[in-house]
Amino acid sequence: MxxxxxxxxxxxxxxxxxxxxxxxxxxxxxxxxxxxxxxxxxxxxxxxxxxxxxxxxxxxxxxxxxxxxxxxxxxxxxxxxxxxxxxxxxxxxxxxxxxxxxxxxxxxxxxxxxxxxxxxxxxxxxxxxxxxxxxxxxxxxxxxxxxxxxxxxxxxxxxxxxxxxxxxxxxxxxxxxxxxxxxxxxxxxxxxxxxxxxxxxxxxxxxxxxxxxxxxxxxxxxxxxxxxxxxxxKEIHDKYALRILRSLSDAELSNILKFHGHKTRGISRQDKIATIAHSGLSIRSILANDLHAENTTQNQKKDRIKILIEEMDLDIQRIGSRLQDRIDVLLDFLKKNEEDEFNALSVSGYKELLESLSQATSNVESRIRSDFEIENKETLDPEHLKSLSITPLDILYLYSNDEIKTIRNDMGLPRKGNPRTQIIESFASANDRLIENYHLLASRDLQGLANAGIDIKESDIGVKFEEVTRSILEQLGLNVDEDLRKDINTAKDKADIIVSLENDDVIIGEAKSFKNGQFAKYASTSRQVKAYVKRCEVNGHRVAQVLIIAPEFSSDFIDAADMDTDINISLLEATGLQKILAAFKQRRNPNFSPKLLTKGGLLKADLISKSI
Structure with missing residues (x-):
């Protein structure tokens, strides 16, 4: 965190x-x-x-x-x-x-x-x-x-x-x-x-x-x-060292163990990896010396690091000519790539990956708890894993290369290419489809979603609309604070979205999918969000704005929101949020501020899109 x-x-x-x-x-x-x-x-x-x-x-x-x-x-x-x-x-x-x-x-x-x-x-x-x-x-x-x-x-x-x-x-x-x-x-x-x-x-x-x-x-x-x-x-996190170890051959793992006085006969591959990982060996020393056979030349060592980079499917353009240069490039890439790994999947995509792995293998939860030493009473949802800096790719590296290929094949993905990359991309593209059809989720258009290749139950549309809304706000660079949302929510009062701002200020978001026409339920929505505002204030946070997102709003709803003196409310249509995200992605250096969502009343997405 x-x-x-x-x-x-x-x-x-x-x-x-x-x-x-x-x-x-x-x-x-x-x-x-x-x-x-x-x-x-x-x-x-x-x-x-x-x-x-x-x-x-x-x-x-x-x-x-x-x-x-x-x-x-x-x-x-x-x-x-x-x-x-x-x-x-x-x-x-x-x-x-x-x-x-x-x-x-x-x-x-x-x-x-x-x-x-x-x-x-x-x-x-x-x-x-x-x-x-x-x-x-x-x-x-x-x-x-x-x-x-x-x-x-x-x-x-x-x-x-x-x-x-x-x-x-x-x-x-x-x-x-x-x-x-x-x-x-x-x-x-x-x-x-x-x-x-x-x-x-x-x-x-x-x-x-x-x-x-x-x-x-x-x-x-x-x-x-x-x-x-x-x-x-310690040059890199243990999880990155583990990725490297899982990319090495059995003979190379045995070389490392022999160098440090460990037995190798009758030891399984998984036990070899676990022994090396838990002993706290220098990963630089492993790459430069320990994994290689005794008579390996310097050129052979350099070639092995080059092959390792290719096998791990790392997008590194220049690897250097000396052995230490190649090791530096490999370690630096792993250290700097964590943020990109998180951005590869939204929270909803991460959640679907975990659910899919649970169906494919029965022990994904026990693997996560064992490898990352997480207490049994802690939940393993994407939000908690993210706060522990555990990325979707970290989860896939809990499986051996053979296991991950089997999972990839069972998902019906192409058999050529890096299986972990293919699995991540498959969930990323599924999330992109949901964002592209966000307006259909908002209006609960089950037939339109089916025509777009999205298989979803009508009972799940509301939850999925909330998840995709959070994903869009994250892509806009906002700090969607799931941990704070859990702290604030009770069994009775459950806010859909909390965006953390500076100085302990927050934006409370409410995502309302609605099937027939314009959303008009102001009285019930007002009671909901006021309860969330009270919960935030009790927990020491000032609510800068309440943001309500729906397919469309009735004129009565807009007027009632404008006249409400108890809280500041901004309204945003689902298609408008789609426009803002599209404009954000088109800009080379987008400039989106959360203040654009705090103007109050019905927000004009076209003007916001031009100002990004």
């Missing part, structure tokens, strides 16, 4: 520690001209600043924030580092405290067991892989010196931030996994088994996480998680 969204989902008390941290960094770095200008705009009153202003300040002090976190994590000790490793994993950025505790207990036991095994191996000089043991021993000796150095000066033994930075580089150069690093540290400076509350509070105190006490929930903003990765030396 983006920082701006986290701020809109937390109250003043819950975000106070983060704001205090940003405030201190601002005061300490007033010589930064950009930062100083932004502080002047809010007159130095950071505690009363809007979520958008806080977000802008954070991005200005981001490098200082990273330095601050590095210092505090080093002081926090191994338990804080292990917690950071858990919270930085895909799917764990939003989780209940109870779930984080269970993940910590599981991780602790794994580290403790491996630590015991490594100590025994290092004490037996003649056993195992001598080269691997030599690397492990070198790292252990360096860590022991770093930890015990303070004792010479009669200070408490600990590893400082500077020492940690050097040890991270050493671990990377020696080709050690994050799991091995934690295990060696555990043998020197034991990680506490229980009591993570104090470590969570330390992370909260220094702005790394937010804690929602009402829901007993830990939240780490996406931007802060990226900083976690930088501190840990």
């Amino acid at each position: 983006k920082l701006s969204q986290v701020l809109s989902h937390t109250n003043q008390v819950e975000r106070s520690k983060f704001i205090n941290c940003i405030d201190k960094l601002c005061q300490d770095n007033k010589d930064d001209s950009d930062l100083s200008q932004q502080l002047d705009r809010i007159d130095g009153q950071l505690k009363s600043a809007s979520g958008n202003e806080i977000n802008q300040l954070f991005h200005l002090v981001q490098n200082h924030f990273k330095k601050h976190l590095q210092e505090q994590i080093a002081l926090g000790g191994p338990q804080v580092s292990l917690l950071l490793n858990i919270l930085a994993r895909d799917g764990n950025s939003i989780a209940t405290i109870h779930w984080v505790e269970s993940l910590y207990a599981k991780e602790y036991q794994k580290i403790a067991d491996l630590s015991h095994t490594l100590v025994l191996e290092l004490e037996e000089e003649e056993s195992g892989d001598i080269d691997r043991l030599s690397r492990l021993r070198t790292y252990r000796d360096c860590m022991a010196v770093a930890f015990n150095n303070d004792l010479k000066s009669n200070r408490t033994a600990k590893i400082t931030e500077d020492e940690r930075t050097i040890l991270n580089v050493l671990a990377e150069r020696l080709g050690l996994s994050r799991e091995e690093v934690f295990s060696i540290e555990h043998s020197i400076d034991p990680i506490p088994e229980h009591g993570i509350d104090s470590s969570l509070e330390l992370l909260r105190e220094h702005g790394a996480i937010f804690i929602n006490r009402r829901r007993s929930e830990v939240m780490a903003a996406d931007e802060v998680v990226e900083i976690f990765h930088e501190i840990m030396g």
